[in-house]
Amino acid sequence: MPCTEDHPEDIAADIMAEARRALEICNACQYCNGYCAVFRTLKARRQVGTADLLFLANLCHNCRSCYHACQYAPPHAFGVNLPKSLSLVRQRSYRDHAWPPLLRRRLRYTGRAVVIATLLAVEVLTLAAILAVPAGTLLGRHSGPGAFYRVVPWEVMAGVAGIVMLWSLLAIALSVAAFWRGMGPAPAGVSLPAALRDTVLDVLTLRNLGGGGAGCYGREGGREGGLSQTRRRFHHALFYSVALCFASTAVATLYDHLFGWQAPYPVLSLPVLLGSLGGGGIMAGTAGLALLKRRADPVPVAASVTGGDRAFLLVLFLAAASGLALLALRGTAAMGPLLLTHLGIVLGVFATLPYGKFLHAPFRVAALLRAAMERNAGSRTRPPA
Numbered sequence: 423m424p425c426t427e428d429h430p431e432d433i434a435a436d437i438m439a440e441a442r443r444a445l446e447i448c449n450a451c452q453y454c455n456g457y458c459a460v461f462r463t464l465k466a467r468r469q470v471g472t473a474d475l476l477f478l479a480n481l482c483h484n485c486r487s488c489y490h491a492c493q494y495a496p497p498h499a500f501g502v503n504l505p506k507s508l509s510l511v512r513q514r515s516y517r518d519h520a521w522p523p524l525l526r527r528r529l530r531y532t533g534r535a536v537v538i539a540t541l542l543a544v545e546v547l548t549l550a551a552i553l554a555v556p557a558g559t560l561l562g563r564h565s566g567p568g569a570f571y572r573v574v575p576w577e578v579m580a581g582v583a584g585i586v587m588l589w590s591l592l593a594i595a596l597s598v599a600a601f602w603r604g605m606g607p608a609p610a611g612v613s614l615p616a617a618l619r620d621t622v623l624d625v626l627t628l629r630n631l632g633g634g635g636a637g638c639y640g641r642e643g644g645r646e647g648g649l650s651q652t653r654r655r656f657h658h659a660l661f662y663s664v665a666l667c668f669a670s671t672a673v674a675t676l677y678d679h680l681f682g683w684q685a686p687y688p689v690l691s692l693p694v695l696l697g698s699l700g701g702g703g704i705m706a707g708t709a710g711l712a713l714l715k716r717r718a719d720p721v722p723v724a725a726s727v728t729g730g731d732r733a734f735l736l737v738l739f740l741a742a743a744s745g746l747a748l749l750a751l752r753g754t755a756a757m758g759p760l761l762l763t764h765l766g767i768v769l770g771v772f773a774t775l776p777y778g779k780f781l782h783a784p785f786r787v788a789a790l791l792r793a794a795m796e797r798n799a800g801s802r803t804r805p806p807a
């Protein structure tokens with residue numbers, strides 16, 4: 423049966439078959455073994471089953487090094503394009519392990535869906551505020567402790583955000599659990615602390631984004647096909663900046679609940695300093711990654727993946743930018759509209775987290791842990807030299 427949009431299951435079968443074919447060629451070739459965890463893990467397999475495909479696809483960081491090194495890449499008759507094949511399997515893996523399962527067949531994670539969901543969250547929040555809050559309060563100047571809560575009461579802010587975040591966390595946790603089972607049984611007789619230590623190091627250093635040492639492949643400074651660490655640095659900026667924003671929220675929550683100090687806080691307070699650093703870092707990281715995507719050779723990545731990726735970067739950028747704008751203008755009449763815009767974007771981001779690009783983070787951590795467990799199991803069963 424031809425592969426058409428009307429038969430998505432055929433598309434899934436084609437995607438899996440093509441990725442399996444490419445990986446089997448790689449397993450015979452082994453030229454790229456030094457590049458990343460994908461090849462090191464692949465080497466231990468004689469055949470590549472569906473569970474292996476899910477595992478290997480989520481180990482890939484799409485650094486493109488293997489594509490540019492490949493003697494079997496197009497126009498060779500073998501047409502091996504491993505980064506593209508694995509990116510399509512990854513995208514399917516987000517959909518096929520989404521929670522609740524009812525959503526799986528209907529889920530279409532596109533850039534448009536992410537932007538529409540985020541705009542919808544902003545509009546619903548704004549409409550609710552227009553209906554519930556007097557115009558004078560909404561567009562008035564507020565200052566001092568509790569100023570934000572005069573526009574959006576604390577109970578409403580915490581209640582709505584809490585429900586969306588709890589849903590999001592539950593959906594992500596259950597998706598990751600389904601993905602973990604989807605990778606097949608974990609190896610037995612493993613030292614879990616050692617595997618966890620390796621995984622944490624992998625995550626904190628993003629060492630697989632080093633593409634075998636020289637970095638990711640891209641077009642930089644007008645140079646075609648340069649290898650550099652720039653993508654890794656922008657990923658680092660994004661990762662640690664998101665962590666700073668979470669730290670800021672946690673400190674603010676402690677201030678509020680332990681000491682009764684209500685937001686907004688002074689510019690030189692810990693929550694504001696952490697949040698400002700985090701917001702600036704998110705803007706730099708997302709803008710840098712978006713720029714690299716724009717410049718990159720489009721061949722080693724599937725077009726259907728790129729739209730969702732760009733939209734995710736855009737909404738993260740807007741969440742950070744609106745937060746910093748709120749900080750800068752909180753003493754003016756723009757505070758109310760900016761607060762609603764920022765909260766709406768953040769809610770939109772959280773609502774869409776379990777259904778697309780963000781899943782690459784927890785799925786990759788799970789795949790890295792599985793790879794570390796395999797290495798650990800291998801080193802325990804290997805006879806001494």
Ligand code: SF4
Pocket residue numbers: 447448449451452453454455488489491492493494495502504
């Ligand atoms: S990507 Fe190409 S060169 Fe690298 S291992 Fe696979 S077939 Fe060999």
Ligand code: SF4
Pocket residue numbers: 454457458459460461481482483484485486487488489504505630633
């Ligand atoms: S694109 Fe990079 S991370 Fe992905 S398989 Fe190739 S070398 Fe490994």
